[in-house]
Amino acid sequence: MQAALFDGKTLKLTDCSLRKPAADEVLVKVSACGVCGTDIKIVAGKSAATPPVILGHEYCGTIEKLGNQVKNVSGGNFVSVDPNIYCGECRFCRTGKINLCENLMALGVDIDGGFAEYCLVPAKQCYQLPTSMNPIHAVLMEPLSCAVYGFQKAGIQSGNSVVIVGGGMIGLLMLKLCRLSSARQIIVVEPDEDRQATLEKSGADIVIDPNDETYTQSILDITRDGAEVVIECVGSSTAVEQSYHLLKRGGRLVIFGVSPSDQHWTVSPYELFRNDITVTGSFLNPFTFQTAVDLVTADKIRLDDIEIKTFPLNRIHDAFENQIQQKSMKTVIDLNL
Ligand SMILES: [Zn+2]
Ligand SMILES: [Zn+2]
Incomplete structure (x- = not known):
């Protein structure tokens, strides 16, 4: 063969x-x-x-x-x-x-x-x-099962503002999952125009272009001082750092993108402490494959x-x-x- x-x-x-x-x-x-x-x-x-x-x-x-x-x-x-x-x-x-x-x-x-x-x-x-x-x-189904795990780790609660940084394939799957939650608003950060249109069609409340210099401030304004949940789906230390700055106090950052292993990000431990921030990774798809299959076969995820x-x-x-x-x-x- x-x-x-x-x-x-x-x-x-x-x-x-x-x-x-x-x-x-x-x-x-x-x-x-x-x-x-x-x-x-x-x-x-x-x-x-x-x-x-x-x-x-x-x-x-x-x-x-x-x-x-x-x-x-x-x-x-x-x-x-x-x-x-x-x-x-x-x-x-x-x-x-x-x-x-x-x-x-x-x-x-x-x-x-x-x-x-x-x-x-x-x-x-x-x-x-x-x-x-x-x-x-x-x-x-496999990438969706990984996204399901990231979505679970995000722990979105009713009324939360959610920002997804990166609107490629994974960002799009994440958006579809977040649409199943009772988040107050879902904002996606994506520079590509074609993708922006797709993300809007797939239910993003707002799509923001990161090339716009004021985009961080716009998100802070729209979310009233930051999002409860930010899910990074790009895979670079720059994107992680930018994602971190979009968090509200008490917020949670999910690192889903695969950054190169030699990249680093500088963060103030005091800020993490004082703002009660949670940072979590999301690796692979533990016990989420069946969930992915069920969501698709039940037509909850298209x-x-x-x-x-x-x-x-x-x-x-x-x-x-x-x-x-x-x-x-x-x-x-x-x-x-
Ligand atoms: Zn893969
Ligand atoms: Zn083992």
Whole structure:
């Protein structure tokens, strides 16, 4: 079968062979697989992986074969795959912090993933989806599950002002989740004009351009001295610092964007203390994949209105380039093309 294999230096389309599923595995015929910022970082040598490995960790497909001990899914099921595999045995797993698992392995990062015609998946990582769901939207289940965790950590309460900094794919999913809360107002900070229009259509109360010099003051004015919750979805120390300055006293900052590991941000401990500020990270998707699936299947979160550019597997390099240039909200490899 054809697959996009990362050999530690480059990503190459390769003819790979497949073994039979083990007792607890299923063979998934991949329908679609999203290109994530992490894939780009892995190939650029800026994010860890275990090569040689087939990349792609946001994917869905149909189950073709089952190991003889699989019970939770059946042949023909259309499933989304949670790529993050926790050991269940380490101290973190045993205290409910599975995203911090010391032996964490991820499909498409450490084990062969979804940029391929087929993929072997531990059955427990599969979540059944309605067969009517379009695969190119179903790949968003993984990023949505991560956004659900960030949303939970934000702890939005009735009447809160919420600011989402960054209106890309994750900022948009976060906006859709925040719309389910009883926040008083949801403000999104995003410079790109096309994205601004999308965010307004998706329910942002106000979209603000960070290139406008007075934008921080505008947000402080609109929110009456700052937001109770600010969710940073950009991934840079500058964005985190700007986000921090949008908080009201007693506010909570969720760092969702993945900043480069060598960036830092200077903050006054006195201010954190005196203003009773909470700063939290949001890493992966512990116990939130089912929630993401449920929200989408119950039509509480719509994914079918998100602008997606698709590529066949043999144009994976063009797809990566599209993602790097951010030419569309999302880039997806469609195995049916
Ligand atoms: Zn990802
Ligand atoms: Zn563990």
